[in-house]
Amino acid sequence: MKHTEAIRKLKENGYKSTAKREDILTFFMDADGYRTAKDLIQYLEPTYEGISFDTVYRNLHLFDEVGILETTELNGEKHFRISCTHHHHHHFICKDCGKTKEIDVCPMNEVQNTLANYLIEGHKFEIYGLCPACKSA
Template sequence: MQVEAAIKLLKDEGYKYTDKRKDIISFFNAHDKYISAKDLQLHLDKKYPGISFDTIYRNLYLFHDLNIIEQTEFNGEMKYRISCSDHHHHHFICTECGKTKVIHFCPMDEWQKELPDVEIDSHKIELFGKCKNCNA
């Protein structure tokens, strides 16, 4: 998601535009990987000394609720990234550097055949491992 589209979505949903929110979205938009709240806090602390984790998490939760960012858990903590598209796909996530790779294949049709008597409301498939660079 582009920064301008995310800001427009915030405004359309009745939320205030702030420089901090723009900087958070810009930070995620500049990185093609999952990032921890701590990494975001360290980045923002340079421009906003003393920025609190309450501020960080309040915005992360809001952005997640508005589908501006995605979240996942790995290595024992929640990580976040900018929402990358509006079409259905899954991700490979490097457990070392956090970079992601889109996987366009979805096995849901096959799984639905295996479970003909259930209604699946949603799913999330993530593959974890080391990317080519981290594995070298």
């Protein structure tokens, strides 16, 4: 997702584009993979001294709600990354550094055959482990 597309999504949903939200977008646009709220606070703290977890979580929830960010849970903590909107795919997620690798294979064809009489409304498929850099460290 591009920066301008994210701002457009905010405005379409009735939210303002503030300097803080712009900085949050920049953080996630530059991030390589999933990041935590704590990572974001450390990034914002020099500019917004005393920024609260509440403010950060409200914005993270908003960005997730309007489709700018996607979330996952790693090691019992919520992690966020910029949404991938260019094509349908899934992710391998490194449990140490949060980096992701796209997986173009989707298990839903097999699942749909197994659940032929069910209405499937959505799915999420993630694989967790260690990336090559973290594995060799």
